[in-house]
Amino acid sequence: MEIVVVLVLLLGTLLDGQRAPCYECEDYKDDHPLSSPYNEIRSHCSYPCVCPPGLPRCDPGVPVVRDGCGCCPMCARQVGQPCDGTALCDESRGLVCQYANSKTTVGICKAIKGKPCTIYNQTYDNGETFMLDCRTQCACKNGTYACASLCPQENISPRGSCRHPRLVEVPGQCCREWMCDGESVQSPPQCLAEFSPWTPCSSSCGLGLSHRVSNLNPDCKTRNETRLCQLRPCDSLKVKPLNLSHHHVRKGHECKATHRMSRVHLVFGQCRSRKRYRPRACGECGGCCAPELSSTVRVEFVCGVTSGLEDVELGSDLWRSEAPVHGHRHVLSVDVEWVLKCQCNPVCLAKGVTRPPLLHRVHRTAPP
Numbered sequence: 001m002e003i004v005v006v007l008v009l010l011l012g013t014l015l016d017g018q019r020a021p022c023y024e025c026e027d028y029k030d031d032h033p034l035s036s037p038y039n040e041i042r043s044h045c046s047y048p049c050v051c052p053p054g055l056p057r058c059d060p061g062v063p064v065v066r067d068g069c070g071c072c073p074m075c076a077r078q079v080g081q082p083c084d085g086t087a088l089c090d091e092s093r094g095l096v097c098q099y100a101n102s103k104t105t106v107g108i109c110k111a112i113k114g115k116p117c118t119i120y121n122q123t124y125d126n127g128e129t130f131m132l133d134c135r136t137q138c139a140c141k142n143g144t145y146a147c148a149s150l151c152p153q154e155n156i157s158p159r160g161s162c163r164h165p166r167l168v169e170v171p172g173q174c175c176r177e178w179m180c181d182g183e184s185v186q187s188p189p190q191c192l193a194e195f196s197p198w199t200p201c202s203s204s205c206g207l208g209l210s211h212r213v214s215n216l217n218p219d220c221k222t223r224n225e226t227r228l229c230q231l232r233p234c235d236s237l238k239v240k241p242l243n244l245s246h247h248h249v250r251k252g253h254e255c256k257a258t259h260r261m262s263r264v265h266l267v268f269g270q271c272r273s274r275k276r277y278r279p280r281a282c283g284e285c286g287g288c289c290a291p292e293l294s295s296t297v298r299v300e301f302v303c304g305v306t307s308g309l310e311d312v313e314l315g316s317d318l319w320r321s322e323a324p325v326h327g328h329r330h331v332l333s334v335d336v337e338w339v340l341k342c343q344c345n346p347v348c349l350a351k352g353v354t355r356p357p358l359l360h361r362v363h364r365t366a367p368p
Contacts, residue, residue, distance in 0.1 A: 045069035045086065063092060077109045115143030134174035151175035191220035200290070201229035201337065206315040207268060210337055226309065227296055227335035228268065230318040231289075231342075232259075232281040255285040257342040264319040269311025270304035271332060272324075279319060282342035292343040301332045308332060 049071030055064055058075035065076045068086040076090035077083045083097035089109035099107040114126030117140035124130050124140040131137055135154070138147040149155065154176055158165050162180035170177050195214035202208040210229045215222045259281045266273040277299075282289040 045071070047071075063090060065090075079109055079111060081109050083107050083109050114141065116140065117143060117145045119145065135176075153177075191215070194222070198227070198296075198337070201231055203230070203314055205232050205234035206230060207312060207318040208314060209312065225335070227337050228266075228312070228318060229337035230279075230281075231291070231339070232284070233317050233319065234315065255344075256283050257285065257289050257344045258339070259283055261319060262321070264321055266299055266301070266318055266336065267320045268301075268309075268316070268318060269313065270307035271301040271311070271334075272303075274300045274302055274331075280339045280342070282339065283344065285344040289342050289344040291337070291339045291341070293341040294337050294339050296335050297338045298333050299336050301334055302329050303332050305330065309334065 045068075047069075049069070051072035055073050056075050058064055059078075062078060063076050064073050065088055066072070067074045068084075068088050074087065076092075077087055077095070077097075078090055078093075079095060081089075083089050084106050089095035089097050094111050095109045096112060097107040098110045116126060117124045117128075119130075119132070119138075122130075124145070126140055126142055129137065129139045132147060135149060135151045136147050137150055138145045151174070154167060158178050158180065162178070164181040165178050167176040168179045193216060195216055196212045198210045198212045201210050208229050208231075210227050212225050213222060214225050217223060261279050261281055263276045263278050265276055266279075282291060
C-alpha cells in the first residue's frame with residue numbers, strides 16, 4: 001500500500017512540470033516559416049490557461065483579441081510595437097509581425113502595402129475599388145485589377161423573333177438595352193398608304209410633267225410629287241397613219257402603238273442622266289396613242305451648280321444622243337415616267353375624258 005502511494009505522488013510530480021500541446025503555436029509556425037524556432041515559440045504558451053481577471057483596457061480604436069495561444073484576451077499590437085507568437089498584431093488594419101531573421105524571437109508589427117494599379121494614367125491603391133465607366137466596377141489587388149459588369153443583361157443577347165439585335169443607349173440610364181428590328185419599323189401600322197393616280201403627261205410630245213399626291217414617304221405625310229414624262233419626240237417620230245375605215249395596212253408598212261428608241265441620255269436644263277437608256281415611245285396611228293402601262297423609275301442626273309426641276313423646258317426633247325454638262329456638277333435624283341406599253345384609239349378624246357378600251361392593234365404584215 002505504501003509503495004502505491006509513493007508511485008502516485010511521484011507520477012503527479014512528473015506530470016506537474018509537463019505542458020499540454022500548443023496547437024495555436026503549430027498554426028503560427030505554418031503561417032510564419034521565417035519566425036523563431038518552433039520550440040521557442042511553443043515556450044510562450046502554458047496550459048491550462050491562466051488569465052488576469054476582466055478585459056484589458058486598450059487605447060481608443062484598438063480592438064481586443066485573443067492571444068496567440070488562444071487563451072487570454074489582449075490588446076492587438078499596433079504599428080511599431082513588439083510582437084511574437086503570443087502577442088498578435090492588429091489584422092483588421094493589415095498588420096503582420098515581421099522578424100529580422102529566423103533566430104529572432106520578437107518581431108515588429110508592420111503594414112505590408114501591396115502594389116498600386118495604374119489604368120489609363122490613373123493610379124489606384126491596393127485594395128481600392130474604382131469605376132472604369134458607369135457600367136464597369138473594378139478592384140485593385142497588388143498591382144493587378146479585376147472588373148465586373150454592373151449591367152449583366154447586356155451580355156445576354158435576345159433570341160427567337162428578335163431581328164438584328166443591337167445595344168442602344170437609353171436617356172437617363174447607364175445600362176444599355178437590346179433593340180430589335182420588327183415589322184413595325186419598316187411599315188408602321190398607323191400609316192395608311194394614300195396616293196392619287198398620276199396625271200397624264202402635260203405635253204403630247206416632248207418633255208412634260210406628271211403630278212400626284214401621296215404619303216408614301218418615311219414621314220407618312222401627304223406631299224405633292226412630280227415626275228418627268230415624254231410620250232414621243234415632237235419632230236423625230238414619223239409613223240404612217242392608220243386607215244380607220246377598213247382597218248387595213250398596206251403590205252410592207254406598219255403602224256405600231258409602242259416604239260423602242262435607240263440608246264440616249266435623258267436631258268433637261270443643264271442636267272444629263274449618268275447612264276444611257278432605251279426608252280419606249282407611243283406612236284401616232286391616226287388617233288390618240290397614250291401609255292396603257294407605265295412605271296416610275298428614279299434616275300440620277302449630273303447637273304450644273306444651279307440646275308434643278310425648275311429648269312424644265314416643256315416641249316423640249318428629253319431624249320438626246322449627246323448632251324455635255326457644263327460648270328460645277330452635282331447629282332440630282334429625279335422620278336421619270338417609264339412607258340412600257342401604249343394603246344391607240346381612233347378618236348382623240350377631250351381632255352379629262354377617260355380613254356375607251358383598246359380597239360385593236362395592227363402589227364407588221366408578212367409579205368406573201
